[in-house]
Amino acid sequence: MNDSYLMPTYKRSPVKFETGRGALLFDSDGKEYIDFLAGLAVASVGHAHPRVTAAIEAQAGKLVHVSNLFETGPQEELAARLSELTVGMQSFFCNSGAESVEAALKLARKHAGLNGRDATRFICATESFHGRTFGALSATGQPSKQVPFAPLVDGFTHVPFGDIAALAQAMDDDVAAVLLEPIQGEAGVIVPPHGYLAAARALCDGVGALLILDEVQTGLGRTGAWFAHQHEAVAPDVMCLAKALAGGLPMGACLARPEVASSFVTGDHASTFGGGPVQSAAALATLDVIESDGLVYRALVTGRRLMSDLANLWPGAEVRGRGLLIAVEFSSEVATEIVERALGAGLVLNATSPNTLRFAPPLVITNEQLDRGLALLEEVADAVLTTT
Numbered sequence: 001m002n003d004s005y006l007m008p009t010y011k012r013s014p015v016k017f018e019t020g021r022g023a024l025l026f027d028s029d030g031k032e033y034i035d036f037l038a039g040l041a042v043a044s045v046g047h048a049h050p051r052v053t054a055a056i057e058a059q060a061g062k063l064v065h066v067s068n069l070f071e072t073g074p075q076e077e078l079a080a081r082l083s084e085l086t087v088g089m090q091s092f093f094c095n096s097g098a099e100s101v102e103a104a105l106k107l108a109r110k111h112a113g114l115n116g117r118d119a120t121r122f123i124c125a126t127e128s129f130h131g132r133t134f135g136a137l138s139a140t141g142q143p144s145k146q147v148p149f150a151p152l153v154d155g156f157t158h159v160p161f162g163d164i165a166a167l168a169q170a171m172d173d174d175v176a177a178v179l180l181e182p183i184q185g186e187a188g189v190i191v192p193p194h195g196y197l198a199a200a201r202a203l204c205d206g207v208g209a210l211l212i213l214d215e216v217q218t219g220l221g222r223t224g225a226w227f228a229h230q231h232e233a234v235a236p237d238v239m240c241l242a243k244a245l246a247g248g249l250p251m252g253a254c255l256a257r258p259e260v261a262s263s264f265v266t267g268d269h270a271s272t273f274g275g276g277p278v279q280s281a282a283a284l285a286t287l288d289v290i291e292s293d294g295l296v297y298r299a300l301v302t303g304r305r306l307m308s309d310l311a312n313l314w315p316g317a318e319v320r321g322r323g324l325l326i327a328v329e330f331s332s333e334v335a336t337e338i339v340e341r342a343l344g345a346g347l348v349l350n351a352t353s354p355n356t357l358r359f360a361p362p363l364v365i366t367n368e369q370l371d372r373g374l375a376l377l378e379e380v381a382d383a384v385l386t387t388t
């Protein structure tokens with residue numbers, strides 16, 4: 001691609017993928033790659049899943065868009081399905097993770113006001129990632145991403161992730177909501193100590209603030225539960241979903257308990273494309289595949305295996321994660337070079353920092369593909385580790 005046609009926002013790898021199937025990708029020369037990344041935790045059911053493809057084709061041949069002035073069958077069916085999965089939450093559909101966070105933030109401020117609370121502040125975590133729009137970026141706890149775009153939205157406080165005492169100290173009557181990832185994804189798969197989410201829940205309840213969980217990356221089976229908060233038996237008031245939701249089509253959802261969701265009234269929030277028939281049909285097919293193929297359980301079992309294999313490969317590195325969301329942190333800055341060499345060898349993965357590799361393969365990855373990917377990884381990583 002001629003560099004002069006695109007804004008220079010992305011560092012692109014020197015590979016052009018043309019087709020995919022399950023956990024495999026093929027480039028324009030027909031070379032095969034094993035996918036340990038799933039398009040950043042999006043392609044959970046794999047690439048070109050026949051049932052998702054068929055659902056998209058069928059719906060695209062019937063109706064693509066009518067706006068949210070009208071009901072459509074796929075959107076209603078999807079909201080019902082998500083309600084089942086979340087024990088009764090109601091959905092607002094949008095088109096991305098950032099938009100689902102925006103909806104959650106607006107909902108929380110409206111809810112506080114309606115409940116007579118003079119509470120507009122949000123508590124978020126340092127190193128968190130919630131998206132790039134102004135509200136979501138204000139929530140994101142990474143100064144490097146924020147500083148060039150100041151001033152951001154007022155009212156966001158950041159506390160160290162996983163630190164209950166810091167959260168308790170920041171909590172006050174003026175807090176509308178606490179917004180957390182149950183496991184921080186972009187920060188390098190940071191799993192908080194057991195009891196952290198429960199403590200956040202109790203602190204929110206203490207002042208009447210909402211607990212918003214950003215499950216954009218962790219949701220929908222990725223961590224070996226439908227939602228990562230289920231590992232901790234903590235229920236959020238509001239939950240953000242996106243990434244894997246529509247099998248690769250752009251879709252986000254902000255879900256809330258009905259008592260909270262009812263704070264929005266007609267006209268408070270909207271999206272032209274949100275919940276459109278094609279993406280809703282794709283999401284329904286994706287959820288069907290996750291359920292019928294037992295991919296939540298598969299993520300748990302395969303994830304355990306991958307974690308122990310990685311720990312055996314590099315006893316000196318820190319291996320952490322849950323289900324098929326895993327990171328390996330090395331003591332030196334080798335990750336970028338490992339990622340580049342792995343790509344050359346036919347393995348797709350990514351680095352969340354110069355020290356840290358992230359693994360988020362499609363949940364459908366087979367044991368044989370996992371073994372082959374690990375063998376490739378061991379080879380390239382050993383070459384890098386012995387020269388640095």
Ligand SMILES: *Cc1c(COP(=O)(O)O)cnc(C)c1O
Pocket residue numbers: 095096097098099101129130131132181185186214215216217218242243
């Ligand atoms: C990816 C991500 C987002 C942003 O999603 P976009 O679709 O890129 O806007 C928000 N929160 C989390 C936890 C994410 O991983």
